[in-house]
Amino acid sequence: ETGVTQTPRHLVMGMTNKKSLKCEQHLGHNAMYWYKQSAKKPLELMFVYNFKEQTENNSVPSRFSPECPNSSHLFLHLHTLQPEDSALYLCASSQESSGGADTQYFGPGTRLTVL
Amino acid sequence: GQNIDQPTEMTATEGAIVQINCTYQTSGFNGLFWYQQHAGEAPTFLSYNVLDGLEEKGRFSSFLSRSKGYSYLLLKELQMKDSASYLCAVKDSNYQLIWGAGTKLIIKP
DSSP states (O other): OOSEEEEOSEEEEOTTOEEEEEEEEOSOOSEEEEEEEOTTSOOEEEEEEETTEEEEEOSOOTTEEEEEEETTEEEEEEESOOGGGOEEEEEEEESOSOOTTOOOEEOOOEEEEEO | OOEEEOOSEEEEETTSOEEEEEEEEOSSOSOEEEEEEOTTSOOEEEEEEOSSEEEEETTEEEEEETTTTEEEEEEOSOOGGGOEEEEEEEEOTTSOEEEOOOEEEEEEO
């Protein structure tokens, strides 16, 4: 399955580092999402972009900064993270961000460890 | 608040049938999704229900009762490869997906 790709797959960073996560979708979708997945917790929606415009920002700390240059690419810029930010970061895409039957397709995620 | 409840873990035997339940309380309802997630992999879409009743797709079926705020995923003829986490999610009135914490299904020979 290569519809949604994410790089890197694994990332270890110190609290003072700056890094970026990349997501690319090859499905012709117009909406893209960032989720955080922590062990035994529900997926937490972080950001939503619909037609390159940010439509949701669920009270995410400013140390996470999203960027969506076009409908196929999504970035998550990270700086001065905390150890509790260690998690699996999942990118997803869908045809659009509204519509009941609109299905989200996920990338494999980036496993982030903050030391 | 919005809430999705599903069991944390279930165990079943290869070849058997298992039912994973999901109950929800959300502000509005625009459909319920089931996803499968193998360890270290992406969640993959299994089913979508928006009307009451049973949707069958091969060995997997999903049921919805909107009046009870209840759904279940039924897996038949279990195979070892079905060992995974199963995620229940509901689209609320804002078309935002609200997720359960997932049910880890362990299949034993």
